[in-house]
Every structure is written in C-alpha cells, then in structure tokens.
Amino acid sequence: MAKIIVVTSGKGGVGKTTTSASFATGLAARGHKTAVIDFDVGLRNLDLIMGVERRVVFDFVNVINGEATLKQALIKDKQLDTLYILAASQTRDKDALTQEGVERVLNELAQSFEYIICDSPAGIEKGAFMAMYFADEALVVTNPEVSSVRDSDRVLGILSSKSRKSEGGDGKVREHLVLTRYNPARVAKGEMLSVDDVKEILAIPLLGVIPESQSVLTSSNAGVPVIREENSDAGLAYQDLVARFVGEERTHRFLAAPRKGLLGKLFGSQ
Amino acid sequence: MDWLRFFKREQKRSASIAKERLMIAVAHQRSGDANGLRYLPQMREELLAVVRRYVQVPDDAVQFNVARDEGIEVLELNITLPEKQRN
Numbered sequence: 572m573a574k575i576i577v578v579t580s581g582k583g584g585v586g587k588t589t590t591s592a593s594f595a596t597g598l599a600a601r602g603h604k605t606a607v608i609d610f611d612v613g614l615r616n617l618d619l620i621m622g623v624e625r626r627v628v629f630d631f632v633n634v635i636n637g638e639a640t641l642k643q644a645l646i647k648d649k650q651l652d653t654l655y656i657l658a659a660s661q662t663r664d665k666d667a668l669t670q671e672g673v674e675r676v677l678n679e680l681a682q683s684f685e686y687i688i689c690d691s692p693a694g695i696e697k698g699a700f701m702a703m704y705f706a707d708e709a710l711v712v713t714n715p716e717v718s719s720v721r722d723s724d725r726v727l728g729i730l731s732s733k734s735r736k737s738e739g740g741d742g743k744v745r746e747h748l749v750l751t752r753y754n755p756a757r758v759a760k761g762e763m764l765s766v767d768d769v770k771e772i773l774a775i776p777l778l779g780v781i782p783e784s785q786s787v788l789t790s791s792n793a794g795v796p797v798i799r800e801e802n803s804d805a806g807l808a809y810q811d812l813v814a815r816f817v818g819e820e821r822t823h824r825f826l827a828a829p830r831k832g833l834l835g836k837l838f839g840s841q
Numbered sequence: 842m843d844w845l846r847f848f849k850r851e852q853k854r855s856a857s858i859a860k861e862r863l864m865i866a867v868a869h870q871r872s873g874d875a876n877g878l879r880y881l882p883q884m885r886e887e888l889l890a891v892v893r894r895y896v897q898v899p900d901d902a903v904q905f906n907v908a909r910d911e912g913i914e915v916l917e918l919n920i921t922l923p924e925k926q927r928n
C-alpha cells in the first residue's frame with residue numbers, strides 16, 4: 572500500500588520544498604520507490620530544487636486534464652532510479668487542480684510507488700487543501716518563530732478536520748513536526764524558541780530538527796537536494812529524519828551550539 | 842561569557858516572551874476551531890426568525906458578545922425591540 576505524505580506549513584518560506592526534496596531523495600536512496608509532486612500551481616519550484624527544471628515537458632495539470640499520461644509527465648531522477656518528480660504547472664488558472672483529478676493521479680501513482688510526497692504550497696487555499704486532503708501522514712515544517720508556529724497550528728487544525736481520513740472516520744492523519752532553520756546559539760541566548768517550546772505549543776511528535784545552515788542555499792543554487800551533502804549538518808539532519816521516519820532510532824543531533832574557544836568566548840560578537 | 846554583556850541591563854529573554862504570546866494566540870485559535878463559534882452567524886439568523894414571529898425587528902436587533910475570562914466563556918445576547926412596540 573502506498574503511503575501519501577504531505578509536506579505542509581501554512582507559512583511560506585519555512586522550508587517545505589527543501590524538506591520535500593530531501594525527504595523524497597532520502598526515502599528513494601534507501602530503495603523505496605518514491606514520487607514527489609509539486610502542488611504549487613503557478614509557482615513551480617520543486618523542479619529547480621531537485622535540479623530537473625530543464626527536463627520538464629509535461630506537468631501535473633497536463634496529467635489531470637488528460638493532455639499527457641502520468642508516465643510521460645514523471646521525471647526520473649538522474650542518480651536514483653527509485654525517484655520520480657511530477658512538476659507543477661505554470662498555469663495561472665486557480666481551479667486547475669480538481670479533487671477528482673488529484674485523486675485519480677494519486678490512485679494511479681499508488682499502484683507502482685511506495686511513497687508519494689505532496690509538496691504543498693503556502694497558505695490554506697485550494698492547492699494547499701488538495702495537497703493535504705488525501706494524506707495519510709503529514710510533515711509540518713515549522714521555523715522557531717511566532718508566525719510560523721501559529722500557522723502550523725492552524726494547519727494542524729485543518730488536517731484534523733478537513734482531510735479524507737478525518738471525513739471518512741478513517742482514523743486521523745499522522746502528524747510529524749519538522750523544525751527547520753534552528754539556530755542553537757540563539758536558543759542558548761534566549762533569543763529563539765527552543766525545540767521543547769515548539770513541541771509544547773504544537774503538541775505533536777518531533778521527527779527532526781534541521782539546523783540553519785549555509786549549505787541549504789548553496790545546494791539549492793546547484794539544484795542538489797541538501798540531503799546529498801555529506802559534509803553539511805543540515806544534510807545529516809535530513810538523513811536522520813528519514814531514518815526515523817522509516818522506524819530507525821536516531822538521537823537528535825545539532826541541538827547544541829558548537830563550543831567556542833577562549834577567544835570566541837571573550838570576543839563573541841553575536 | 843561575552844563580557845560586554847555584563848554591563849548591559851538584564852532584559853527579559855525574547856524567546857520566553859514569544860512563547861507566552863504564542864500560547865495565548867494558539868489557545869484562542871483552537872477554541873475558535875473546536876468549540877465552534879462558527880455556529881454564531883446561524884444562531885443569530887435563527888434567533889432573528891423567532892423574534893420576528895412576534896415583533897418586527899431590524900437585522901441588527903440581535904447582538905452577540907462573547908467574552909472569555911479566566912477560563913469562563915460568557916455569551917451575552919442583546920435583542921433590541923423597536924421603541925413603539927414596547928408598550
């Protein structure tokens with residue numbers, strides 16, 4: 572049975588697409604056949620983060636409208652033969668995603684994939700709603716910052732009331748907290764909400780903490796999901812996250828600031 | 842220890858302020874979601890219909906006010922009757 576997982580947040584710019592790309596890549600690298608779909612109709616970006624932007628011929632909306640087959644529209648990853656990407660359309664038509672159309676594409680994907688990752692757009696409008704509706708599980712991407720935490724809470728409310736699972740009385744969407752852009756040094760100084768603060772407020776299980784890292788930008792520049800960066804703490808944190816998701820035990824790393832030397836302590840500027 | 846900090850006045854840590862504010866904002870948001878203050882507009886319509894069986898009142902005759910105070914929620918309901926029909 573394929574598992575449908577939505578990557579959502581409410582707020583924009585918190586790391587949904589970065590997380591979708593790395594999460595899908597991590598699952599595929601472990602041998603699970605994985606498809607990742609960009610639901611952000613009109614503002615396609617997953618293709619850039621995955622480095623496949625020049626290979627997009629057909630998109631999600633083409634498949635929904637019957638203008639292309641799913642097979643034609645799925646872009647196979649260059650490195651991993653278990654990873655496929657379905658790009659968002661650049662149309663400005665807001666109603667391009669229909670519930671029946673999305674369901675049909677997901678059902679077809681479910682026949683041959685183990686994991687289907689839905690990269691939600693920001694906001695709580697139609698695209699976000701469609702990405703959430705069919706989900707079995709949800710990664711709620713949150714920054715340790717007031718507006719992001721509040722929006723995540725709002726999204727959790729929607730997941731628990733307006734998803735196929737909740738409407739069908741078929742249990743509830745399994746929720747996971749993914750805390751991104753975490754800066755342990757600022758947390759230590761009391762300038763940033765801590766992991767425990769956010770866990771206490773949102774009250775959902777923690778799947779992973781991704782430290783704020785320069786490699787997130789540099790890997791997006793190159794079109795390589797950051798999980799492939801073996802020397803980056805963000806990349807390693809995403810690897811841990813994927814391992815935990817498939818049931819392995821991993822302790823949380825990168826929660827404490829690196830220790831400063833004596834000079835750093837005396838003249839620490841921040 | 843950053844020794845310059847020693848001379849600055851101790852201020853309340855902004856993360857704890859953020860947490861306090863969030864707890865309140867989120868609690869407020871959830872109460873709106875869960876105990877369904879969404880029913881208020883409909884309830885207002887229905888009350889108006891009942892009142893109008895007896896008295897003709899304008900649309901704004903029924904006023905709601907919801908107040909939350911230390912865990913107690915008070916629904917205050919005001920129905921203003923027109924002047925001349927009061928006797």
